Each structure stands twice: as C-alpha cells, then as structure tokens.
Amino acid sequence: MSESSAYVIVGASLAGAKAAETLRGEGFDGPVVLIGDETERPYERPPLSKDYLLGKAERETIYVHPASWYADNGVQLRLGVPVAGIDRAAHEVALADGNRIGYAKLLLATGSSPRRLPVPGADADGVLYLRRVGDSDQIKATFQTASRIAVIGAGWIGLETAAAARAAGVEVTLLEAAELPLLRVLGAEVARVFADLHREQGVDLRFGVQVSEITGSGGRADGVRLADGSHIPADAAIVGVGITPNTQLAEAAGLETGNGVVVDAALRSSDPDIFAAGDVASAMHPVLGQHIRVEHWANALNQPQAAARAMLGQEVAYGKIPYFYTDQYDLGMEYAGYVEPGRYDQVVFRGDVERREFIAFWLGGGRALAGMNVNIWDVNDAIQDLVGSGRQLDPARLADPGVPLEEVAG
Numbered sequence: 001m002s003e004s005s006a007y008v009i010v011g012a013s014l015a016g017a018k019a020a021e022t023l024r025g026e027g028f029d030g031p032v033v034l035i036g037d038e039t040e041r042p043y044e045r046p047p048l049s050k051d052y053l054l055g056k057a058e059r060e061t062i063y064v065h066p067a068s069w070y071a072d073n074g075v076q077l078r079l080g081v082p083v084a085g086i087d088r089a090a091h092e093v094a095l096a097d098g099n100r101i102g103y104a105k106l107l108l109a110t111g112s113s114p115r116r117l118p119v120p121g122a123d124a125d126g127v128l129y130l131r132r133v134g135d136s137d138q139i140k141a142t143f144q145t146a147s148r149i150a151v152i153g154a155g156w157i158g159l160e161t162a163a164a165a166r167a168a169g170v171e172v173t174l175l176e177a178a179e180l181p182l183l184r185v186l187g188a189e190v191a192r193v194f195a196d197l198h199r200e201q202g203v204d205l206r207f208g209v210q211v212s213e214i215t216g217s218g219g220r221a222d223g224v225r226l227a228d229g230s231h232i233p234a235d236a237a238i239v240g241v242g243i244t245p246n247t248q249l250a251e252a253a254g255l256e257t258g259n260g261v262v263v264d265a266a267l268r269s270s271d272p273d274i275f276a277a278g279d280v281a282s283a284m285h286p287v288l289g290q291h292i293r294v295e296h297w298a299n300a301l302n303q304p305q306a307a308a309r310a311m312l313g314q315e316v317a318y319g320k321i322p323y324f325y326t327d328q329y330d331l332g333m334e335y336a337g338y339v340e341p342g343r344y345d346q347v348v349f350r351g352d353v354e355r356r357e358f359i360a361f362w363l364g365g366g367r368a369l370a371g372m373n374v375n376i377w378d379v380n381d382a383i384q385d386l387v388g389s390g391r392q393l394d395p396a397r398l399a400d401p402g403v404p405l406e407e408v409a410g
C-alpha cells in the first residue's frame, strides 16, 4: 500500500478547486494534488450559458482562482489528463498517461456529462452540447452565422441558451418532450411562467414532441425531424437533455454507487478514505433525511468544503438547503429547497405572477418544501429559513405580502 500523505482530488472544476482551497484554509500542509482532464484550470460553468455566452463577460472572469493561486498555495495542478482508475488496495490513482499517484485521502469531484441524443444524425456537425468553455465559444460563434436554431430540451441549458440566442437575434424553435419546460423541477404551476416568458420573446415552443432524427447533408445538420414526421429546418441544433453523473471510476473501483457516488452526510463513500462532492455525489442530507444528488452551482461551491474538512478528520454533516438560480431575459430568480417531481400538495404565490415579480412556495403536509423568488431580491435567506425550519405554515399568511416572511411561521 502507498505510504503517500497526499490528498488527491479527481476533477478540477468548481468542486475540486473549492476542496483544495479548504484543505489549505484548514491548515493542511501535506501535498494536495488536483487532477483534471480538461486543459483549463478550474472555472465556473454558470456564465457559459449566460453572460459569457452573451458576450458580456470576459473569459478571465469565469475562473475559480487566479492562475498563480495554485503554485502560491502549494496545490499541484495536473491538467489535461484523465484519471483512468483507482487502486484502492494500493491507495493509488492511475492516470491515463501511465503515471500513478498515491493518496492518503481521495476526493471524487468528477461532476457530470451531458446525455447524448440517441437518434440518427446526432453526431453531425452543428449538433452542439454545452458543458465546457469551448462548447460555449462554439455556440457563441454559431449565433453569429446561424439565422435559426433548434434547441432540444427545455431544461436549464435549453432555456438559458434559447434566451442567449434570441438576444443574438437568432430564431429559436424549442423542442421539449414534456408538456412544459422545467416540469420535473418546478411543476406545472410555475413551469408555465417560463413557457410564457419564452413565448413572449418570440421562441417557437413545441411541447410533447419526440425527436426522431437530426437531418443533414454532407455531415452537417440542417434540421430536426419529429416522430410525427414534421421537419424543423435549423442551421444548428443545441442539445440539453440532462446529464449523467461521472461515476465510472467509482463503479470500477467497487464503491457503492446509485444515482451518483453514494456518500454519507460527511461526504464519505463506502471506502472510508474516499469522498465525493458536487454533481457526482449522492449524499445523505441530514435535514431532508434522504440521499440527494444536486446538479447545481451552490452545491459544488459548498459541499466540497465540508468534504475537505471531513477528509481532515473533522466532524461534519453537510445540511445546507439546496439552492440554485437562473437569469433569462429580464427574469432573475433564486430557488431554495428540494421537491421530488409531483411530491407537493399545493403552490402558494405571493406577489404578482403576471408581472413576474413574485415568490412561489411549494407546500407538502403544510410545510414549505421549497421557495422561489422571481425578480424580488434579498428574500432567499428568509425562504431558506422557512424551508429549513420544517414548521407548519398558514397558506393565507404565506400568500400575503403584508406579512413579513420572517413572521409567517410565527
């Protein structure tokens, strides 16, 4: 077995970089090795479908740390090389370039990858996915030349990309298998708000459709065929049909996996020296009392900090309420909480839904499971408190903007 004292992190993105930062912040002075298969140093992905894609943010703004931070903090950054395997018995990771690195503790921050569209023609030029900064560059360039695009999937990627395309003056047809956008996450009551928003912005929305083929000629996409035989001409197709967690390493190493790498509330896997955080982790949530896997920025920011402390032997239970946000056209929103599809009894609105200035609460058993503020700011902490408190709430008081949120549960 390796005698290494190194703390090794696989996946050099937001979660990996935050774990490295926390290890140093907590005073760990042994070797820290951060390994990533991308050639860029760790960067944040939210701008890739928003300000960076819109051309409003420079590339330098997306990085988690300045380039000099890694050397300054003694973090060995190994980029452009995938980890190909974990040898748990030897306490080593094997890199694809043949090198092996010993670890005392290992963090898996391997994130997730876009699901591919499983239809004929989907590997043609002009069929684009959005996960990496190079993808965003390519889509931005496409907006300069394309006059019409098809966006497949009306989830977060699809909606934010559609908004950026409209801002660039490109015609958009949005193709979604479900009956509304974001239906699984928001439910019909609130999903409608996003459908109306995009319709008002001139997006051609097609719900309940099945893509059967990407058409093209000479290896280049020129449209999308639907199962009903109809054809949507398009200069490019952008696909956002969800992601799958990168659990391959964990699975091959025999760790417990399910919908992600299964970890406890301290982010520890079924091997006590291996931890996981970020998109890839299916973590026991001590407040919700179940394993959840969160595919959002705030989780990739905060959870690895807890994992790093647990790796150092500290007592940790990561129980932050899941949080995410979006910006589309002039709609900005924040969401806090966790609701499995259809697992709520009612949605209570406070404010003006028509003007898109409101807070929505998803209630289950009389408690707030989640809340979302739309174009209303400085209220998300109060929403998180309500969700975290688990207290019984009166829907009438919740709906009444005259009752301060802090007093709703009182």
Ligand SMILES: Cc1cc2nc3c(=O)[nH]c(=O)nc-3n(C[C@H](O)[C@H](O)[C@H](O)COP(=O)(O)OP(=O)(O)OC[C@H]3O[C@@H](n4cnc5c(N)ncnc54)[C@H](O)[C@@H]3O)c2cc1C
Pocket (backbone or CB within 6 Å): 010, 011, 012, 013, 014, 015, 016, 035, 036, 037, 038, 044, 045, 046, 047, 048, 049, 081, 082, 083, 084, 109, 110, 111, 112, 113, 130, 131, 132, 157, 246, 249, 277, 278, 279, 280, 294, 295, 296, 297, 298, 300, 323, 324, 325, 326, 327
């Ligand atoms: C375009 C876009 C916009 C988004 N916008 C928002 C938003 O507005 N709000 C929000 O809350 N969330 C948003 N998200 C989600 C958020 O970015 C993710 O939740 C977050 O990136 C997860 O971070 P992570 O570090 O866990 O994983 P990732 O960001 O997926 O990083 C994992 C890294 O590990 C690398 N890797 C994987 N396997 C290996 C291996 N074997 N060896 C070496 N390296 C490996 C990957 O290449 C990658 O670099 C967005 C995501 C995208 C793609």
Ligand SMILES: NC(=O)c1ccc[n+]([C@@H]2O[C@H](COP(=O)([O-])OP(=O)(O)OC[C@H]3O[C@@H](n4cnc5c(N)ncnc54)[C@H](O)[C@@H]3O)[C@@H](O)[C@H]2O)c1
Pocket (backbone or CB within 6 Å): 049, 152, 153, 154, 155, 156, 157, 158, 160, 175, 176, 177, 178, 181, 182, 183, 209, 210, 211, 239, 240, 241, 242, 243, 295, 296, 297, 324, 325, 326, 327
């Ligand atoms: N603001 C944010 O929080 C934000 C922004 C961008 C990306 N992200 C993250 O990026 C990841 C990927 O986002 P995404 O939008 O790809 O996934 P998603 O899961 O949010 O949405 C996928 C959508 O595609 C639809 N779909 C699935 N298969 C389809 C098919 N064959 N044809 C048509 N529609 C189909 C689904 O019904 C769903 O509406 C997620 O983890 C997401 O959380 C988050």
